[in-house]
Amino acid sequence: MSGKTILVWFRNDLRIHDNEILLEAVRRAEQIVPVYCFDPRYFELSRYGTKKTGELRAKFLLESVNGLRESLKQLGGELIVKVGRPEDILPEICSQYEVAEVYHHREVASFETDISAIVEEALWKKQINLKHFIGHTLYHKEDLPFPIKNIPNDFAAFRKKTERDSVVKPCFDTPGFIRIPENMETGDLPSFSDLNLDEELLHESEQGFIGGEQEGLQRLNKFLFTEEPKVKGSRNAMSTSRLSPWLSLGCLSSREVYWAVKKHKSRQPVNDTASKLIIELQWRDFFRFMLKKHGSSILDDKETGRDLSESELKNFEKWRDGKTGTILVDACMKELVSSGYLNDKVKQYVSSFLVKELGVFWKAGAAFFEEVAIDYSPASDWGNWAYIIDSEIMSINRPLTIKSDEIAEDFGVKRWFSELTSQN
Structure with missing residues (x-):
């Protein structure tokens, strides 16, 4: 162990168990500075009018960040929480606590890797190394x-x-103890308004999932x-x-x-x-x-940046709002909006309906899943879309055989299906 300080930049690794960057930092530094940044770029609007992170996803994220904070406290540590771009925030914290090095887990989606590159450049100007680990x-x-x-x-x-x-x-060991700088300024979790979100919208949701390790x-x-x-x-x-x-x-x-x-x-x-x-x-x-x-x-995408046509937009809105007139599809979409969760098989069903029955550009559906699905993950979601649109690059070999009775029996979908059926 040396007398240096290492900053641990948490992103999609909100845990203390099996976390290489945390264990390695504790082993190699006298003290560590754990940090999580609520990056405003993750709370902007897409070109399809969807939010990159909606209220249900934000709720689950806030609970998960708070869960990480509580886990760190059990080890004698804490978590600095900031709202802002990490390329602005992390260099400031490094200067404040004389940080020698920053650890983080490498991402693979372009949006995330681009941010890593910007952060790395900002840190390098202060002659601080951003060390990449693979842990997902x-x-x-x-x-x-x-x-x-x-x-x-x-x-x-x-x-x-x-x-x-x-x-x-x-699995990597969980550290037995964490030492942080004395009087480290930790900050509070942001409110929904801090993230440009409306907490009142949660009252219309089921909120059956609670985030955290x-x-x-x-x-x-x-x-x-x-x-x-x-x-x-x-x-x-x-x-x-x-x-x-x-x-x-x-x-x-x-x-x-x-x-x-x-x-x-x-x-x-x-x-x-x-x-x-x-x-x-x-x-x-x-x-x-x-x-x-x-x-x-992987998606053989020849239409990367296009907007929806007028007819596509109308069909997309019907799909999004659970008003297509196809009861099973509508039940699935209402369950997604209500709880933030659909299993992969059901997602594939409504995705296929959007693309193949309604003729809507797949990226609008992907953007909506990113807003509302609390299990959104770029790699898994894009992989599933490649499955739906028959990517020529990946051979999925997973037949898209979807039986309506199986979908209708899926957890919350069953309730919505019964309700919509009775209305008709």
């Missing part, structure tokens, strides 16, 4: 049996080879050791577990879920839903590595 996947890229550029574009081939030739490493760990434990035996026939384990919101913000790590599943299987080897959950984690890895390999070209 089940398999570390260095442990893959192929370089990123040679990863198979077919999921089946990717899965077969990684299962045969790769290993999932154990402890909530995610409790959900994982409940699913594996209480609920899983009851749902072993489920065809989509991630959908049944409903863990994706916590995975997307890094309140849960993929490896934590993987090793919990392995522990569960040793006790109940007959049940297979937990095994399917591992496959869903591999899908998350595959989409992330595909985005790293191909960038946005």
Whole structure:
């Protein structure tokens, strides 16, 4: 350990368990400065009139940041929370606390990586290094049996080879104690108005999900050791577990879920839903590595910047508001707006309807999911859209067979479906 200070820049890794940047900083520095920035660029409007982060997503994010703060407090630490662009905020904090180096987890989507590059440039002007770590996947890229550029574009081939030739490493230890600068100025969580959002809109929502590391760990434990035996026939384990919101913000790590599943299987080897959950984690890895390999070209997008036509806009608004006249689609959309959550199978159903039945440019649907879906993740969402629009780059080999009765029985969709059916 040296006498230096390291700043830990949290983004989509809002946890203290299995967090390499936190553990490495604690090992290498005398004290650390944990920071989270609410970047206003994530709260702007898209060209389709949607918010990059809507009220439900913001609520889950605020709870998750607060959960990280509480976890850090348990170790003797704290969290600096700021509203503003990190390229402005982080250099100031570095000067204030004489920070020698900044640690963060590398992202893959262009919006996030562009921000990292801007931050890196701003820090370099102060001769401070931004050190990149890789911590969002089940398999570390260095442990893959192929370089990123040679990863198979077919999921089946990717899965077969990684299962045969790769290993999932154990989780990183959780630090036992964190030392922060004396009298560190931490700041309060922003209000909804600080983020240009309307808290009153939450009163119309169900708010069934609570963000944060402890909530995610409790959900994982409940699913594996209480609920899983009851749902072993489920065809989509991630959908049944409903863990994706916590995975997307890094309140849960993929490896934590993987090793919990392995522990569960040793006790109940007959049940297979937990095994399917591992496959869903591999899908998350595959989409992330595909985005790293191909960038946005995984969608073969020839119309990157176009607006919607007048007819498309009308159809998009009907879809968004759950007023298409197709009861099952409308029930799904009302559930999404109400709770912030739809499982992947249901998302694929409404996405396919938007593109193939209503003829609406897919990016409008993607923008709406980004606003309202609390489990929004660029790689997974773009991977699913590539699946819908038949990307020629990725071979998904996952037949889009959607049965209306399965969709109608899905959690909250069932309630909306019954209500809309009775109205007609």
